[in-house]
Amino acid sequence: MKTIDSDFYKNSDDFFAANAGVGLTYDDVSLATCFSDVLPRMTSLATSISDKINLSIPIMSADMDTVTESSMAIAMALHGGIGMIHYNMSFADQITEVCKVKTYIHGMNRHPATITADLTIGDVIEIIDRNGYGFSSFPVIDKEGRLLGLVRGGVVKNRHADRKVADVMIPRDQVLTINEKELGNDPIATADRIFLDHIGTNKLLVVDDNNYLKGLFCLSDVEHIRDEITTDAIRPSRDESFRLRCGASVAVPRYPDGKVNYDALNEHVSNLVAAGVDAVIISTAHGHSAGVGECVRFVRQHFKELTIIAGNVTSAEGVEFLADAGADSVKIGQGPGSICSTRIVAGVGIPQLTALYVSAQAGKAKGVRIIADGGITKSGDIVKALTQADCVMLGGMLAGCKEAPGKIMEINGKLYKEYRGMGSMEAMRHGSAARYGHDLRNSKVTKVAPEGVEALKEVSGSVDQVLTTLAGGVQSGLGYLGAADLPALRKNARFIRVTSAGQRESAPHDIVEIKQK
Numbered sequence: 001m002k003t004i005d006s007d008f009y010k011n012s013d014d015f016f017a018a019n020a021g022v023g024l025t026y027d028d029v030s031l032a033t034c035f036s037d038v039l040p041r042m043t044s045l046a047t048s049i050s051d052k053i054n055l056s057i058p059i060m061s062a063d064m065d066t067v068t069e070s071s072m073a074i075a076m077a078l079h080g081g082i083g084m085i086h087y088n089m090s091f092a093d094q095i096t097e098v099c100k101v102k103t104y105i106h107g108m109n110r111h112p113a114t115i116t117a118d119l120t121i122g123d124v125i126e127i128i129d130r131n132g133y134g135f136s137s138f139p140v141i142d143k144e145g146r147l148l149g150l151v152r153g154g155v156v157k158n159r160h161a162d163r164k165v166a167d168v169m170i171p172r173d174q175v176l177t178i179n180e181k182e183l184g185n186d187p188i189a190t191a192d193r194i195f196l197d198h199i200g201t202n203k204l205l206v207v208d209d210n211n212y213l214k215g216l217f218c219l220s221d222v223e224h225i226r227d228e229i230t231t232d233a234i235r236p237s238r239d240e241s242f243r244l245r246c247g248a249s250v251a252v253p254r255y256p257d258g259k260v261n262y263d264a265l266n267e268h269v270s271n272l273v274a275a276g277v278d279a280v281i282i283s284t285a286h287g288h289s290a291g292v293g294e295c296v297r298f299v300r301q302h303f304k305e306l307t308i309i310a311g312n313v314t315s316a317e318g319v320e321f322l323a324d325a326g327a328d329s330v331k332i333g334q335g336p337g338s339i340c341s342t343r344i345v346a347g348v349g350i351p352q353l354t355a356l357y358v359s360a361q362a363g364k365a366k367g368v369r370i371i372a373d374g375g376i377t378k379s380g381d382i383v384k385a386l387t388q389a390d391c392v393m394l395g396g397m398l399a400g401c402k403e404a405p406g407k408i409m410e411i412n413g414k415l416y417k418e419y420r421g422m423g424s425m426e427a428m429r430h431g432s433a434a435r436y437g438h439d440l441r442n443s444k445v446t447k448v449a450p451e452g453v454e455a456l457k458e459v460s461g462s463v464d465q466v467l468t469t470l471a472g473g474v475q476s477g478l479g480y481l482g483a484a485d486l487p488a489l490r491k492n493a494r495f496i497r498v499t500s501a502g503q504r505e506s507a508p509h510d511i512v513e514i515k516q517k
């Protein structure tokens with residue numbers, strides 16, 4: 001129905017049709033309010049990035065070497081999002097990072113760290129230091145893996161350094177154990193019940209009929225998970241075995257002549273899958289290209305159940321190409337990122353909101369999810385992105401968090417962390433050259449044009465603080481649009497273009513700001 005409003009505020013299709021041929025990004029538009037009976041705190045931000053992976057917030061951390069390793073991926077999953085572990089490290093190290101996420105708080109740790117009875121407490125302290133363990137209780141096993149006892153953290157002290165584990169451990173018959181056959185359908189509930197019956201004990205060891213150690217429950221993990229189950233808090237992203245979810249980035253491995261090395265690809269993905277990875281992300285600067293298509297097709301053919309995210313593209317044809325190859329989600333963005341220089345260096349790329357609209361049309365037709373990757377600097381950008389996309393990927397907004405890799409440095413009294421493009425010269429030297437179609441092993445470095453910069457981000461606290469602020473902002477956006485969830489946001493979104501004066505009006509202005517948050 002034609003109304004006064006409808007002449008001015010256009011729904012997505014009408015708005016982008018009226019702006020065909022114009023490249024628009026987040027700051028070029030604003031969303032019009034709608035009648036609302038929805039309070040922001042009542043809104044749901046739930047989404048999915050494949051038929052198997054649901055998230056309670058639509059945010060993933062970028063597969064960049066200054067953004068996502070296991071600490072970031074753990075924090076993202078605990079807050080209902082997901083982290084994508086980068087590939088600028090050896091395969092073995094990447095697998096270790098995935099394992100750290102998959103063995104973090106979960107129902108049962110199937111591979112608990114163990115010690116043998118012949119060690120001294122000094123040896124145990126050294127093992128803890130070497131591996132960076134944040135705990136000091138260990139099941140004690142014999143050489144075959146049979147349970148002999150348990151060393152409690154209380155005795156792992158320097159003053160006991162010379163004492164033998166065998167002499168200070170709690171012997172097998174006094175350790176709280178359960179046979180794996182007795183765990184039942186709801187192992188967490190079973191473990192919780194046993195802990196309630198044994199107040200003061202915080203480890204429950206799982207054994208088989210032959211006393212082989214099969215796992216370990218920690219009271220704190222069980223309580224944590226029980227709390228999640230019984231409250232309405234944002235649900236952590238977990239797999240069917242209560243393990244946190246995470247993804248990992250996979251390069252397109254090539255022989256020197258440029259052909260895809262399928263053996264290397266198969267080995268890499270097989271190892272990630274064995275480590276429990278939930279999604280692989282085939283992340284390149286140009287996803288609408290032969291090699292990426294071949295890779296996606298190969299992985300889909302050989303790993304039928306695995307979630308595949310592929311990109312990056314900025315056209316409907318690019319989305320169709322990757323969807324036909326077998327991707328579940330397609331990542332959109334060429335050049336919008338805060339550390340990107342692709343548009344300057346190559347003269348290529350589409351302003352992000354237009355790219356998202358065009359791609360989302362193809363995404364809907366093909367039944368694949370759309371991920372808005374790069375260029376997000378505030379929660380309002382996420383609201384605008386989610387009018388087209390199922391999820392956003394953040395680099396710069398998370399790079400200043402304590403969970404991001406890298407050390408904090410102080411410059412003129414302010415704290416910073418390094419943040420660099422995966423197409424920057426330094427990152428490419430560490431492995432990401434393939435993402436940009438270069439091979440630094442065989443090219444003279446001077447012939448390769450970097451497509452990213454090396455930069456610093458001011459330290460921004462923890463992932464918890466950043467995500468809470470962002471999710472709150474997105475919920476406000478939904479409240480203004482009368483949208484109880486993301487599908488309603490998509491339906492209710494009406495856009496208007498903003499002039500440069502309008503942009504100036506949109507941010508705090510004509511004041512002396514004394515506090516930014």
Ligand code: XMP
Pocket residue numbers: 062063064312333334335336337338339340341342343373374375376393394395396397420421422423424451452453
């Ligand atoms: P934000 O804006 O969140 O962007 O910092 C993160 C995204 O930027 C992409 N990326 C790059 N793009 N050159 C580019 O053109 C680069 O060196 C580069 N490194 C990362 C990537 O998609 C990431 O998620």
